[in-house]
Amino acid sequence: MTDFPATTLSALGEFIERDVEDMRARSRAFFEEMSRRRTVRDYRSDPIPLDIIENCIATAGRAPSGANHQPWHFAVVGDKRLKAEIRAAAEEEERAFYAGRAGDEWLEALKPLGTDPNKPFLEMAPWLIAVFAQKRGGVEPGQSFKNYYINESVGIACGLLLAALHHAGLATLTHTPNPMTFLSQKLGRPSTEKPYLLIVVGRPDPDAPIPLHALKKKRLADIMTVH
Numbered sequence: 001m002t003d004f005p006a007t008t009l010s011a012l013g014e015f016i017e018r019d020v021e022d023m024r025a026r027s028r029a030f031f032e033e034m035s036r037r038r039t040v041r042d043y044r045s046d047p048i049p050l051d052i053i054e055n056c057i058a059t060a061g062r063a064p065s066g067a068n069h070q071p072w073h074f075a076v077v078g079d080k081r082l083k084a085e086i087r088a089a090a091e092e093e094e095r096a097f098y099a100g101r102a103g104d105e106w107l108e109a110l111k112p113l114g115t116d117p118n119k120p121f122l123e124m125a126p127w128l129i130a131v132f133a134q135k136r137g138g139v140e141p142g143q144s145f146k147n148y149y150i151n152e153s154v155g156i157a158c159g160l161l162l163a164a165l166h167h168a169g170l171a172t173l174t175h176t177p178n179p180m181t182f183l184s185q186k187l188g189r190p191s192t193e194k195p196y197l198l199i200v201v202g203r204p205d206p207d208a209p210i211p212l213h214a215l216k217k218k219r220l221a222d223i224m225t226v227h
Helices: 020-035 050-060 080-101 104-113 150-168 181-186
Strands: 072-077 127-134 171-175 193-202
Touching: 020 150, 050 072, 050 127, 050 150, 072 080, 072 150, 080 181, 127 150, 127 181, 150 171, 150 193, 181 193
Parallel strands: none
Antiparallel strands: 072 127, 127 193, 171 193
């Protein structure tokens, strides 16, 4: 038997054992639910209660992370004035991006999606979630140790967050203007954090167009091998 520190939980008391048929049914049901997830750029302005967003972020906070340091911070923005400022700053970066900063190959890859520098969804949706990756931290608030596997950890947390938001019945869009330093400034985040992702959240407009290109997903055989 492996020796563990005295503080280690001795058993997975919260783990629920399931039979094979239940696992198969649940895995298939979750796949079908996530298959309906779409990136949405047109939103209704209907308010969404904050506690729903809080539940989803709490789910993201359960993601695994390097040394369990949980190197993430989620800044939730619902203030109209602040959303307008974020839109203006993001569009300034996007105009430079589409004017040539991105390079021809990147712009060619974006053509089938029909994107451009205009980002009205940043004001239209009821909530924005700015995700920050923390360079230093620790398992306890206020600690300042080196964090490990930061990008991997925050990426996993964002994946859980997107799945939780979709499961709750909300549409999302992942936005990454480059650079995103304006988010740190506008949201008052410290220099030990780096803007990682801006997630747009709300109810989708019923007429929101989905580019056909976005519906093309690789087959399981193209993304998986069994050895």
